[in-house]
Every structure is written in C-alpha cells, then in structure tokens.
Amino acid sequence: xxxxxxxxxxxxxxxxxxxxxxxxxxxxxxxxxxxxxxxxxxxxxxxxxxxxxxxxxxxxxxxxxxxxxxxxxxxxxxxxxxxxxxxxxxxxxxxxxxxxxxxxxxxxxxxxxxxxxxxxxxxxxxxxxxxxxxxxxxxxxxxxxxxxxxxxxxxxxxxxxxxxxxxxxxxxxxxxxxxxxxxxxxxxxxxxxxxxxxxxxxxxxxxxxxxxxxxxxxxxxxxxxxxxxxxxxxxxxxxxxxxxxxxxxxxxxxxxxxxxxxxxxxxxxxxxxxxxxxxxxxxxxxxxxxxxxxxxxxxxxxxxxxxxxxxxxxxxxxxxxxxxxxxxxxxxxxxxxxxxxxxxxxxxxxxxxxxxxxxxxxxxxxxxxxxxxxxxxxxxxxxxxxxxxxxxxxxxxxxxxxxxxxxxxxxxxxxxxxxxxxxxxxxxxxxxxxxxxxxxxxxxxxxxxxxxxxxxxxxxxxxxxxxxxxxxxxxxxxxxxxxxxxxxxxxxxxxx
Numbered sequence: 004x005x006x007x008x009x010x011x012x013x014x015x016x017x018x019x020x021x022x023x024x025x026x027x028x029x030x031x032x033x034x035x036x037x038x039x040x041x042x043x044x045x046x047x048x049x050x051x052x053x054x055x056x057x058x059x060x061x062x063x064x065x066x067x068x069x070x071x072x073x074x075x076x077x078x079x080x081x082x083x084x085x086x087x088x089x090x091x092x093x094x095x096x097x098x099x100x101x102x103x104x105x106x107x108x109x110x111x112x113x114x115x116x117x118x119x120x121x122x123x124x125x126x127x128x129x130x131x132x133x134x135x136x137x138x139x140x141x142x143x144x145x146x147x148x149x150x151x152x153x154x155x156x157x158x159x160x161x162x163x164x165x166x167x168x169x170x171x172x173x174x175x176x177x178x179x180x181x182x183x184x185x186x187x188x189x190x191x192x193x194x195x196x197x198x199x200x201x202x203x204x205x206x207x208x209x210x211x212x213x214x215x216x217x218x219x220x221x222x223x224x225x226x227x228x229x230x231x232x233x234x235x236x237x238x239x240x241x242x243x244x245x246x247x248x249x250x251x252x253x254x255x256x257x258x259x260x261x262x263x264x265x266x267x268x269x270x271x272x273x274x275x276x277x278x279x280x281x282x283x284x285x286x287x288x289x290x291x292x293x294x295x296x297x298x299x300x301x302x303x304x305x306x307x308x309x310x311x312x313x314x315x316x317x318x319x320x321x322x323x324x325x326x327x328x329x330x331x332x333x334x335x336x337x338x339x340x341x342x343x344x345x346x347x348x349x350x351x352x353x354x355x356x357x358x359x360x361x362x363x364x365x366x367x368x369x370x371x372x373x374x375x376x377x378x379x380x381x382x383x384x385x386x387x388x389x390x391x392x393x394x395x396x397x398x399x400x401x402x403x404x405x406x407x408x409x410x411x412x413x414x415x416x417x418x419x420x421x422x423x424x425x426x427x428x429x430x431x432x433x434x435x436x437x438x439x440x441x442x443x444x445x446x447x448x449x450x451x452x453x454x455x456x457x458x459x460x461x462x463x464x465x466x467x468x469x470x471x472x473x474x475x476x477x478x479x480x481x482x483x484x485x486x487x488x489x490x491x492x493x494x495x496x497x498x499x
Contacts, residue, residue, distance in 0.1 A: 014126040015039050015138045015301070018081075019049055023146040024121040026112040027224040027284040029053055029243035033062075034123075035142045035294045036304035042074070042129050046304050049125055053105060053243070060099040061125060073130040078102055081124055083117035094130070113495030119467055138300045144292040149285040152459050154230070155182050157198060157277040165200035165207045165261075174199055187285065192221055192246065196281060200261060208257030209264075211279070213242065216250045225283040227255050229264075232273040234455045236280070236487075280459075376403070377411045380419050384411065387426065395429045398452040417448045425449070428457050437464050439473060443480060450484040458486075466492045 019034045034049040050060040059078040078100060079090035088111070093100045108115060115121060157180050166178045182196040193216040201210050213225050223246075228239035242253035264271045271277075294303035374386035393400040402412055414422060421444040428434050434445065434457065446461035448454075465477050469492060478493035480486075 014077075014128050015042065015140070017049065017125045017127075017140045017142070019123040019125070020141070020143045021121045021123065021146065022119065022143065023148045023290075024116045024119055025148075025284065026109055026116070027226065027241070027243075027282070028146070028148070028286060029222050029224045029245070030146075030286055031222065031245075032144065034144065035292055037140050037142075037294065037297065038302045038304060039127070039138060040300045040302070041136075041138060042127070049123065051123060056101040056104050057108060058099055059102050059123070059125070061127065062098070074098065075128045075130055077126045079124040079126075080115050081122040082114055085122075087124070088114050113492065117496075118469070136298075136300065138298045140294060140297040140301045140303075142292070142294045145290040146286055147288045147290050149187060149287055150282075150463070151184075151284075152280070152282040152456070152463070154456060155196065155279045155281055157279060159275055160264075160272055160277040161275050163198075163200055165202040167202050169201070171197045171199055171210075171212055182281075187221075187287065192216060196227075196279075198279070201257070207261040209259050209261065209277075211255040211258050213253040213255070213283070214250065215244075215246045215253070221245070222286040223253065223283060224285075225253050225255075225281065227258065228280040228282075229259050229271075230278040230280050231270045232278075233270075234453070237271065375410070378414050378422065379411050380414050380417075380422060383419065385422060385426065392426075392429055396452045396454055416451055417444060421445055421448050425452065425454070425457075428454065434460060437461070439465075439468055442468075443476065446480065447484065450486070458484075462486060462489045465489060469493065469496045 017034075017037065021032065024030075031052040032050065036046050036048040038044060038046055045063050047061060047063050050062055052058050052060070061074075061076055074096075075092065075094045076098060077090060077092040079087035080102065082088045089103055091100050091102055162177070163180065164175070164178045166174055168174055168178075171179055179197055179199040182198075184194040184196070186193050195214045197212045197214060199210050200207050209229075211227055213223075213227075215223060222243075224241065224243045226239060226241045229237040231237055238259050240255045240258060242255060244251055244253050264277065268275075297303060374388055376389045377384040377386045379385070389403055393403055403409075406412065417425070420441060424434055424441060424445050425448050428449075437445070442461050442464045446458060446465065449458035449461060466489060469477060474493050474496050478490060481490035481493055
C-alpha cells in the first residue's frame with residue numbers, strides 16, 4: 004500500500020490559504036500558478052469548485068494526458084492546528100476528485116473554516132521516481148466579500164392571493180410581493196426578491212425567488228429565514244449560484260406553508276405582517292492572491308493579471324434588458340455605492356448615503372436643535388428626539404408611552420460609550436469601528452432594546468472574531484441573550 008501510493012517518497016506539498024471564507028461562501032477559485040522542477044517544467048495550479056460536492060483539481064495551462072500520467076496526488080482540508088480534517092488520495096490521470104459534499108461541509112463548517120479561513124493542501128508524487136527532498140509551496144488568497152442582512156416586512160400578507168402558476172412572471176400584481184435591492188454598482192448586478200403563494204391540491208405554500216440580472220460574473224449565496232414576532236427564526240433555506248446567462252433565479256421552494264403561519268397568527272403574522280430575514284453574500288473577486296514561500300526546487304509563475312472569478316459584462320439584447328425591468332432599481336450612483344464600506348452598504352434595499360432622508364437624520368444626530376427628551380447615565384444627559392428613537396426601538400417606545408410627561412429617562416443597563424454607539428446606529432444606521440469589548444456591550448444593548456438588525460451585525464462581528472481568549476465570554480453572552488446562531492458558533496469553536 005505504501006509503495007502504490009508513494010507514502011515513502013518525498014512529496015511536493017502545496018498549502019493554499021483562502022481568507023474571508025464562510026459557511027455561506029459559494030466559490031470557484033484558481034490558485035497562484037507554480038512549477039515543480041522535480042516533476043518537470045509544467046505550469047500547474049489548483050482549482051476548487053462547488054457543485055453539490057467540493058471538487059478539487061490539479062490543472063495545467065497546457066493540458067495533456069502525458070503530463071498528468073504517472074502522478075499520484077492527495078487533497079486535504081486542514082483544521083486550525085494544521086492537521087487534515089478530511090483527506091483523499093487518487094492516482095487517476097484526470098487529476099481531480101470529489102473531496103466532500105456541500106451538506107457535510109455545512110455540518111462541519113467550523114472545523115473546515117476556523118477564523119473564516121479555508122486551508123487546502125495538495126500533495127503530489129511522480130510515480131516510480133525517487134525524489135530525495137520534500138518541496139513546499141505556501142500560497143494565500145484573500146477574497147473580496149460583500150455581505151448584507153436585512154429584514155423584509157411583508158405587510159398585508161393575508162391579502163396576497165395564491166396561484167397555481169409555477170413562474171412569478173405569470174402572476175398578477177395582487178399575487179406577488181416584490182422587494183427590489185440596490186445594485187452593488189451602477190452596472191449591476193440588479194437584484195430583487197419576489198414572494199408569492201403557490202397553490203396545489205394539498206396546501207398553499209410561500210415561495211420566494213431571488214432574481215439576479217447579470218451585470219458581472221459575481222458568485223451569490225443567499226439565506227432567507229421566516230421570523231416570529233420575537234425575532235426568532237422559524238424556518239430557513241439557503242441557495243447559491245452564479246448568473247451564467249443574462250439572469251438567474253435562486254429559489255427558496257417552498258419556504259413555509261400558509262397553514263402553519265395562520266395556525267399562530269399572533270406569533271407568526273403580527274398585525275398581518277410576515278417578517279423575512281434575508282442575508283446574502285457576494286464574492287466579488289479577490290483582494291490579493293500570491294505565493295508567499297516556496298523551496299528552491301519550486302518556482303512561482305507570474306501570469307497576466309486577471310480576476311480569479313473572470314468578471315465580464317454580458318452584451319444583452321434589448322428584450323433581455325427589459326424582461327425584468329419592473330423588478331429592479333436602476334438609478335443607483337456607482338461612485339456612491341463603490342465608496343461605501345460594507346457596513347454602510349448593509350441595507351442596499353433602502354436608500355443609500357446620499358438619500359435626503361439619511362442626510363437629514365445624520366444632521367439631526369449632529370445638531371442639538373429640536374431635541375425634546377434626554378437619556379441620563381449618572382449625571383450626564385444625552386438629548387434625543389423622542390419620535391426617532393421610539394420609531395427605531397419598541398422598548399424606547401414602551402418606556403416613553405408609559406412616561407409621556409417625563410422628559411428625562413434613566414438608563415441603567417449600559418455605559419456611556421455603548422449608549423453613544425446605540426444612538427449612532429438609531430440615527431445613522433452605522434456603528435463605526437467595532438472592537439471586541441464594545442461589540443459585546445452593543446450586542447447586549449441591541450438585544451435589550453430590540454434592535455434586531457444591530458444585534459445581527461454585532462453577532463456576525465463576534466463570530467468572525469472568535470478566539471480562545473474570548474470564546475467563553477461570547478458563549479455566556481449568547482446563552483444570556485438566547486442567540487442560537489452565536490451560541491452554536493461558540494460551541495463549535497470549543498470543538499475545534
């Protein structure tokens with residue numbers, strides 16, 4: 004066995020670190036190229052792609068069976084300690100294998116992507132050749148990721164008529180709800196969510212389509228969850244894809260039955276409103292990709308600069324441009340969108356930073372005029388606008404409803420810095436530069452004052468910054484605030 008697979012022969016080992024990876028990431032990536040002098044002068048590169056399974060390839064720019072024959076190879080995903088979490092060997096001349104299924108990857112994602120990093124290791128041997136030394140190569144790719152999470156309040160859900168149509172384009176206006184999203188750039192991609200009820204002989208089910216019109220070759224992942232009145236998730240579905248043609252649709256079929264929603268209307272449809280939490284992630288290319296180190300018998304290959312995801316604009320016919328025109332927002336300013344940070348873009352379905360409404364709210368936050376009540380911590384007063392903070396936080400609304408004549412409200416459950424960040428979010432929808440300590444406090448405050456979007460942002464930040472020194476604090480906070488996602492992330496980190 005050892006002889007057949009070359010256990011006793013010194014291998015070439017290529018370690019490829021891919022940063023900014025997550026359980027939502029859907030990817031097709033090519034590594035930096037290299038030449039292994041002990042094997043020949045062939046230029047090689049690795050490629051991983053997802054299509055139900057994770058497929059790992061060793062490729063060459065000038066593919067020939069002769070170059071690939073006689074090579075044994077092994078692919079592994081490495082854990083946080085650098086040891087293989089999963090590994091497979093092969094001696095097939097096609098030089099690719101299916102390492103694991105996407106389902107298995109999601110079940111064990113905390114093992115495979117500690118600290119949002121996927122580490123791929125490939126080892127190669129030339130069969131029947133003795134190589135006295137072990138050659139090494141280390142490469143690193145940093146992905147450029149755009150993330151967004153928002154809540155879509157589908158009002159008057161009960162007035163939505165059901166249909167037997169299998170395509171939303173065949174629905175009447177009163178048989179669908181549309182939520183257009185701001186595009187990432189002026190050239191797209193243009194995006195929209197379409198919700199409708201599909202009727203069959205047994206039930207009426209909620210269907211959601213994520214419509215993406217191709218502008219660039221981005222890679223999308225989207226998760227849609229149904230929330231109850233307390234902000235807890237009832238059901239969730241994930242879909243992934245890339246718009247290869249002029250448009251594509253990520254389908255969430257069926258999401259939940261109407262009967263289940265109606266069975267507990269007060270909890271699932273408060274005031275006749277269905278709440279959907281939509282989180283999507285877009286891989287828009289790479290920040291950097293290079294070989295950081297290699298032994299003398301290995302050399303890196305500098306190729307013509309190209310984006311790893313092969314971005315390109317698709318020339319469309321007039322009919323393609325107009326086919327989904329009614330679903331999209333096409334008046335975005337590319338400069339304004341590109342200059343925003345990810346945190347500032349986190350609600351692209353709403354108005355952007357040049358919107359007059361946001362500008363007015365930022366002005367009110369910076370000016371002391373027209374503030375009619377104050378929040379007090381200790382001896383310090385923080386004047387605010389009652390209507391604004393009550394419209395943003397149900398808890399503030401309850402407090403001021405019970406104390407309508409009071410102009411000063413005591414705040415005893417947070418410090419001054421946390422209150423200032425909370426007010427910054429309420430007025431501007433931003434949180435500034437988060438650090439671990441203030442993210443913990445802000446997460447707790449967001450939970451207490453029912454600012455669910457802010458809570459989600461803090462939760463994502465804490466998950467991305469999990470480490471041995473803070474995991475116990477995060478796990479304790481998640482238990483206290485009944486945050487299942489954060490608790491699971493902390494628990495999984497313990498197991499790594």
